[in-house]
Amino acid sequence: MDARFEPNGVVALLTDFGLSDPYVGQMKGVLLARFPAARIVDLAHGVPPQDVRVGAFFLARSRASFAPGTVFVAVVDPGVGSERKLLAAVEDERLYLAPDNGLLPAALDARALLFELDPDRCALPARSRTFHGRDVFAPAAAWLANGGALDAIARPLHGAPTGGPSIRAVRRSVGEVHTEVLFADHYGNLVLTATPDDLGGDPRGWRAEAAGRAIGFVGTYAEAGSGEACALVDSFGSIELAVRDGSAAAELGLHRGDPVVLRRNPC
Structure with a gap:
């Protein structure tokens, strides 16, 4: 280039x-x-x-x-x-x-x-x-x-630029991925630092655990019931927590930097 x-x-x-x-x-x-x-x-x-x-x-x-x-x-x-x-x-x-x-x-x-x-x-x-x-x-x-x-x-530029904060900060262990809330969007959806790549490319068979709740994955917002918390892959290509017809930020009480665990479901 x-x-x-x-x-x-x-x-x-x-x-x-x-x-x-x-x-x-x-x-x-x-x-x-x-x-x-x-x-x-x-x-x-x-x-x-x-x-x-x-x-x-x-x-x-x-x-x-x-x-x-x-x-x-x-x-x-x-x-x-x-x-x-x-x-x-x-x-x-x-x-x-x-x-x-x-x-x-x-x-x-x-x-x-x-x-x-x-x-x-x-x-x-x-x-x-x-x-x-x-x-x-x-x-x-x-x-x-x-x-x-x-x-x-x-x-x-002479020398290296100032190092940047990671937008992909995750920690992996067997059967689980530790991620965090990056930000809440206008709808109260909570965008995480994790992506489907951290789950082997396919979030099916995984769940999110946050605010003392286990939250299942769906393909689209419409697959969740009204008022139901869900996890999904958003338009950014990130893992997101959402509440159908509501605000995940308000419902779960989570903010930027709060931890979320993605855990593989038992067989």
């Missing part, structure tokens, strides 16, 4: 900013002021505050949905204003911008080419120390999405 990148004008934004404040709108304003033809996609702005791992998961599970030539801007940046670096990465003809806090290594393959952005070459003339999403990443994204050269604003 090389660092060639042909932009298609799409910029995908992923942040933990939420939508009740003007931060997302300000980023878009900067982008459009510099590249009015940009096509901006809001990938997600509901990453839990400062949760780099969930941000990495969202990016890892979403990037293949976008065409080559997309510029991704992933700003989950609890270290903003510190000495941490600002990164660009190229992989599979897509370009990614994010702080050097482990998000990109957790989301991308090891073969991604990494670069360090030079803020003096791409930032707004007067930049805030607390909002690099608007003042550095947005103008950099506009430059790159409009066909600007990466090497004009970045240089190859």
